[in-house]
Amino acid sequence: MADTGEGKKEEADYKRLHSFPLIRHTDMPEEMRVEAMELCVTACEKYATNNESAAKMIKEMMDKKFGSSWHVVIGEGFGFEITHEVKNLLYMFFGGSLAVCVWKCS
Numbered sequence: 001m002a003d004t005g006e007g008k009k010e011e012a013d014y015k016r017l018h019s020f021p022l023i024r025h026t027d028m029p030e031e032m033r034v035e036a037m038e039l040c041v042t043a044c045e046k047y048a049t050n051n052e053s054a055a056k057m058i059k060e061m062m063d064k065k066f067g068s069s070w071h072v073v074i075g076e077g078f079g080f081e082i083t084h085e086v087k088n089l090l091y092m093f094f095g096g097s098l099a100v101c102v103w104k105c106s
Contacts, residue, residue: 021093021094022093023037023092024093026089026090027086027087028087028088032066032087033090036090037090039061040058040100043055044094054074055072058072058074058100059071062104067104069105072100073099074099074101075099076099078099080101082105085103085104085106089101089102089103089104
């Protein structure tokens with residue numbers, strides 16, 4: 001039982017240390033990237049236990065601000081292969097192992 005408690009404590013410490021957003025890949029212009037990154041961080045913090053609601057919030061805000069056809073995937077341990085419009089892709093990590101992929105396709 002003590003090992004389980006220590007494991008959870010170490011995981012919490014890891015997430016606390018890595019609470020900043022880490023961009024893995026993007027081709028967005030600077031202004032769009034900053035806004036999308038801040039939106040992703042806000043949504044992931046607001047809906048820390050519900051990735052579906054966070055993704056929905058990000059999608060709706062990106063649709064309003066930058067036009068429609070945005071897609072969002074949030075989770076841990078997933079792979080993907082997508083087709084996207086040039087200069088409309090953001091793949092980042094937040095809170096340690098939580099990945100966020102935001103892209104636009106026509």
